[in-house]
Amino acid sequence: MMLKTILGMVLYIVFAPFVGGLLAGLDRKITARMQGRIGPPILQPFYDVRKLINKDILLINNMQYLFAWCFVIFVVFTGALFYGGFNILLVFFVLTTAAMFFVLEATTTNSPYSVMGANREMIQMLSYEPMVLLTAVGFYVATAFTTGTGAGTFSVASIISESNIPNIVVLPGVFFGFAFILTIKFRKSPFDLSMSHHAHQEMVKGITTELSGGMMALIEVSHWYENVFLLGVVALFVLCNKWWSIPLAILVCAITYFVEILVDNTSARVKWENMFKHSWIITLIFGVVNIFILQMLS
Amino acid sequence: MAKLAKSPWLIHYDGSSCNGCDIEVLACLTPVYDVERFGVINTGDPKHADIFLITGGINSQNKAVVEQIYSQMPDPKVVCAVGICACNGGVFKDCYNIIGGVDKVLPVDVYVPGCAARPDAIIDGVIKAVGILEEKRKKKGGKH
Numbered sequence A: 001m002m003l004k005t006i007l008g009m010v011l012y013i014v015f016a017p018f019v020g021g022l023l024a025g026l027d028r029k030i031t032a033r034m035q036g037r038i039g040p041p042i043l044q045p046f047y048d049v050r051k052l053i054n055k056d057i058l059l060i061n062n063m064q065y066l067f068a069w070c071f072v073i074f075v076v077f078t079g080a081l082f083y084g085g086f087n088i089l090l091v092f093f094v095l096t097t098a099a100m101f102f103v104l105e106a107t108t109t110n111s112p113y114s115v116m117g118a119n120r121e122m123i124q125m126l127s128y129e130p131m132v133l134l135t136a137v138g139f140y141v142a143t144a145f146t147t148g149t150g151a152g153t154f155s156v157a158s159i160i161s162e163s164n165i166p167n168i169v170v171l172p173g174v175f176f177g178f179a180f181i182l183t184i185k186f187r188k189s190p191f192d193l194s195m196s197h198h199a200h201q202e203m204v205k206g207i208t209t210e211l212s213g214g215m216m217a218l219i220e221v222s223h224w225y226e227n228v229f230l231l232g233v234v235a236l237f238v239l240c241n242k243w244w245s246i247p248l249a250i251l252v253c254a255i256t257y258f259v260e261i262l263v264d265n266t267s268a269r270v271k272w273e274n275m276f277k278h279s280w281i282i283t284l285i286f287g288v289v290n291i292f293i294l295q296m297l298s
Numbered sequence B: 001m002a003k004l005a006k007s008p009w010l011i012h013y014d015g016s017s018c019n020g021c022d023i024e025v026l027a028c029l030t031p032v033y034d035v036e037r038f039g040v041i042n043t044g045d046p047k048h049a050d051i052f053l054i055t056g057g058i059n060s061q062n063k064a065v066v067e068q069i070y071s072q073m074p075d076p077k078v079v080c081a082v083g084i085c086a087c088n089g090g091v092f093k094d095c096y097n098i099i100g101g102v103d104k105v106l107p108v109d110v111y112v113p114g115c116a117a118r119p120d121a122i123i124d125g126v127i128k129a130v131g132i133l134e135e136k137r138k139k140k141g142g143k144h
Ligand code: SF4
Pocket: B016, B017, B018, B019, B020, B021, B022, B055, B056, B082, B083, B084, B085, B086, B090, B091, B114, B115, B116, B117
């Protein structure tokens, strides 16, 4: 158990940036193909980060540096806890703390665009946070069924090792809700309000406007960490104590990621009211109702 | 090894151009030319940019803006003047408000001639700018 925990954490910390970077590269390639372009090489995100490291850093104040580092550390910590098999509630709380540091980093700069991005980031958090918490609750309620013991668990390790069937079978609504807010977390259109990877320039680069050089590289890499963690949560919906759940989980992750890219390329950015309304409605309809039905059955 | 060459990010500023060159700059991003093949990103943020692409000449009003953007870009950086207007004022040279080409206020590294500059010429200019960027990094002593 102990060994597995440490192994999970170490593997995540070492390999997540590579997986995340490759995913980002694939994302850009697929996006380009969808738009009829050739697109950059798959390794482009790594070239970008190497470039950024070689540029000067224009620091606004030292607080910015501190908060950016806190963001990175907490994001890595989130993923490490998750892949270490700890309590999923704890994982999500640490993730929220990380997001808060990112907002603080942007607000300390006092730049209008950066602050505007930070405000929008807060609205994004407000939109996705209920669903994230419901996901944790969903797993607790669902494991009471899938483990066959009648007792739920929040522990990531037990969710995988004790479930006899994938939790997605009893949590289809929660999965849909989670996939919906994943668009916000991945910073994809239509919900890329606080910062976008595309050439929208309505508020420069939003929350990342004041980041330059190595700092920007740091933030990019931590986003890779974050994406790998989020795909891990997607996989958790499928993983159980059967061997076939592993290839199935990889397949589900790939499909989810592809659909996110497709949505990204086929929709335009919406107003924050829209994002807020829709994510809460989806959370209520799919998340709450799903969990409610499960509770009734138990 | 080329540390900057594979990921040149641009910031595009429209000086007192007639918009002809700007349309050609944007044409570079379309599927026909697709500069993203070379890792080029058209960013709107000077703090992320490596190459400052200016179209049109400098007039008394945009002089301060151009200088401001340039000062916000982290080193190493290059300036690329696109179109004959940006090179020396072009057809607007003798206008009462025009100061002249971009090199009147900033150290221009690459001149892309043409009226309007063709997308292939612009891409050529960017590739040349990337080479200069790399040289500047080496001259700086290269942090890594
Ligand atoms: S060079 Fe020609 S096309 Fe370009 S801005 Fe000047 S007048 Fe317009």
